Amino acid sequence: MYLDVVHLRAFYDLPLGRLLRGLIGAPIREMWPDLKGQSVLGIGYAGPFMRPYLDQVDRAIAAMPAAQGAVPWPRERDGSCTLVEDHTLPFNDNCFDRVMLVHALDHCFDPDAVLREAWRVLVPGGRLIAIVPNRRGLWAQSELSPFGYGRPYSGGQLKDLLKNCQFNLLQDREALFMPPSKARFILRAARTWEGIGRRIWPAFGGVLILEAEKVVYQSLPTNGKRSRLKVLRPVFIPEGVPTGFKPVRVTSSHRTRRPD
Numbered sequence: 001m002y003l004d005v006v007h008l009r010a011f012y013d014l015p016l017g018r019l020l021r022g023l024i025g026a027p028i029r030e031m032w033p034d035l036k037g038q039s040v041l042g043i044g045y046a047g048p049f050m051r052p053y054l055d056q057v058d059r060a061i062a063a064m065p066a067a068q069g070a071v072p073w074p075r076e077r078d079g080s081c082t083l084v085e086d087h088t089l090p091f092n093d094n095c096f097d098r099v100m101l102v103h104a105l106d107h108c109f110d111p112d113a114v115l116r117e118a119w120r121v122l123v124p125g126g127r128l129i130a131i132v133p134n135r136r137g138l139w140a141q142s143e144l145s146p147f148g149y150g151r152p153y154s155g156g157q158l159k160d161l162l163k164n165c166q167f168n169l170l171q172d173r174e175a176l177f178m179p180p181s182k183a184r185f186i187l188r189a190a191r192t193w194e195g196i197g198r199r200i201w202p203a204f205g206g207v208l209i210l211e212a213e214k215v216v217y218q219s220l221p222t223n224g225k226r227s228r229l230k231v232l233r234p235v236f237i238p239e240g241v242p243t244g245f246k247p248v249r250v251t252s253s254h255r256t257r258r259p260d
Contacts, residue, residue: 001109003103008103016187017145023176027173037058039058041100043089044101045062046103048102061081065108068103088117101128115161127211136203137204137205147176148180155208162210168212169210169212174202174209175205177193177196177206
């Protein structure tokens, strides 16, 4: 179930929200350092993480699900926000170069449907970033942030979900190694927590960040051997033949077997 958009916006305006925006945004910018001239779609509440690209991209649209609600975005310029049904996006096929999913897969009713729509609107070879709470992390167990209210995932679960929806995994990262707390001494040491966590306990980050690529088709490996798949061929059955007639393959002379 989606959180109300008013609560999401209020959280990311708080000091803790701004801190999380920076800690999660750092690995995103490592994955996507330059989006100049590209079109980007954010599904869920991706606005805080799309903001660094506003001056680069050709087009950026924040698609906010109806169950969540929508607020104007971005605040400092013409609005690029639209209210959508997450399983039926109002966009043409193959019209975005990048898609960012934040507070979407963990809050939606049908993650497969959301990913299928993301796949549809992406251009062939387009890339997607999904951000979800880590089942092993402490932030999924805390109600201090929106990541504690949705459906947490393990790395394997998220990878399988993406593969089943025709995405090829490119790279994965973790973020939020600091414990969920508003204590000032912890917030001040957040960057230190991130550096230590990445080296010592990388599997226990608070959120998972996965980048995947849209796969249009995949060939089946044969290892130089003939495929065992059989190709069915049409048969010719003359009109008026009684039930129980056993046809054979059509030949150049169209001969058929007589009924038994």
